[in-house]
Amino acid sequence: MILTEIDHVAIAVNDLEAAIAYYEQAFGATVTHREVVESDGVEEALLAVAESYVQLLTPTRPDSPVAKAIEKRGEGLHHIGYRVDDCAAALESMVAAGARAIDAAPRPGSRGTTVAFIHPKGSFGTLIELVQE
Numbered sequence: 001m002i003l004t005e006i007d008h009v010a011i012a013v014n015d016l017e018a019a020i021a022y023y024e025q026a027f028g029a030t031v032t033h034r035e036v037v038e039s040d041g042v043e044e045a046l047l048a049v050a051e052s053y054v055q056l057l058t059p060t061r062p063d064s065p066v067a068k069a070i071e072k073r074g075e076g077l078h079h080i081g082y083r084v085d086d087c088a089a090a091l092e093s094m095v096a097a098g099a100r101a102i103d104a105a106p107r108p109g110s111r112g113t114t115v116a117f118i119h120p121k122g123s124f125g126t127l128i129e130l131v132q133e
């Protein structure tokens with residue numbers, strides 16, 4: 001098994017502050033990390049749940065992939081981040097199993113992680129992110 005943990009569940013929202021306030025009030029959650037990832041056109045807030053995170057994600061510009069996802073499907077579940085020990089090896093293994101890579105090679109993610117995305121087509125409809133800490 002190459003997955004070691006669910007790293008995060010990413011939820012696309014229009015209003016990051018409103019979503020954070022909702023999670024704080026509804027669950028008593030606290031934000032453990034915030035970051036703007038300009039290359040992806042997103043701002044994220046991470047709320048820790050045990051060893052994993054809920055990642056609230058909002059677009060920073062209209063041409064960001066997350067903006068397009070919200071336009072197409074509305075707010076909601078955007079992708080699942082699976083933690084792996086070796087992102088390159090996990091990506092290779094998934095492609096060998098028939099997955100369609102979005103990233104041909106691992107690249108920098110937020111929090112200093114190394115990540116690679118797998119297309120929902122070929123993965124039963126779920127956008128998958130491999131996350132190496």
Ligand code: CO
Pocket residue numbers: 008010055079081129
């Ligand atoms: Co993610």
